[in-house]
Amino acid sequence: xxxxxxxxxxxxxxxxxxxxxxxxxxxxxxxxxxxxxxxxxxxxxxxxxxxxxxxxxxxxxxxxxxxxxxxxxxxxxxxxxxxxxxxxxxxxxxxxxxxxxxxxxxxxxxxxxxxxxxxx
Numbered sequence: 001x002x003x004x005x006x007x008x009x010x011x012x013x014x015x016x017x018x019x020x021x022x023x024x025x026x027x028x029x030x031x032x033x034x035x036x037x038x039x040x041x042x043x044x045x046x047x048x049x050x051x052x053x054x055x056x057x058x059x060x061x062x063x064x065x066x067x068x069x070x071x072x073x074x075x076x077x078x079x080x081x082x083x084x085x086x087x088x089x090x091x092x093x094x095x096x097x098x099x100x101x102x103x104x105x106x107x108x109x110x111x112x113x114x115x116x117x118x119x120x
Contacts, residue, residue, distance in 0.1 A: 007071040015041065015109045018079055018101040019071045025112055026083065030067040033058050043102065047114040064088040077101045080118060 001008045002019075010030070013023030021041045028037030035054030042048045049057070070082040077100055084094045096118035103110050 005072060008068065010066065010068050013041065015111060018073070018077060018099075018110055021101055021110045021112050022071050022079060022081055022099055023069060025115075026067055026069050029054065029058060030061070030065060030085075033061075033063070042112045043104075046112055047116070048112060061085065062087045062089075071099075074098075077103075077113075 007019040007023070009023065010026070011023050012027045012031075013025070014020040015024065024041040025038045028034050028040065032038075035051035035058060038054050039048070039051050048054075065085050065087045067086070068084045070084075072080045072082075074080055079099045079101070081097045081099050082094060083097065084092060086092050098114075098116050098118050099112055100114040101110050102113045
């Protein structure tokens, strides 16, 4: 689902827009279970954990867990992101993040510059 004020889903994403970069990060994390794939949507100097730390986080999530992401723009490059994880057992966990992005590195290329808990 895509509207000007909300993107919801779990697609593969791209680097075409802020919401797409966020989807690409989450796809790398949950579907590909790869810190390297997740970091491909992130700038080199982003305030985002290293690949090794991301991989360690992925290891704490049961294989087969899916995620649905709801992305709401706060400004042109800042988003409130609600992630709902659903384990194969049916157990659900939700949390929110503030994610910032930046355009650069080529035409229509957007990458994540920061991820932090929404309550911090």
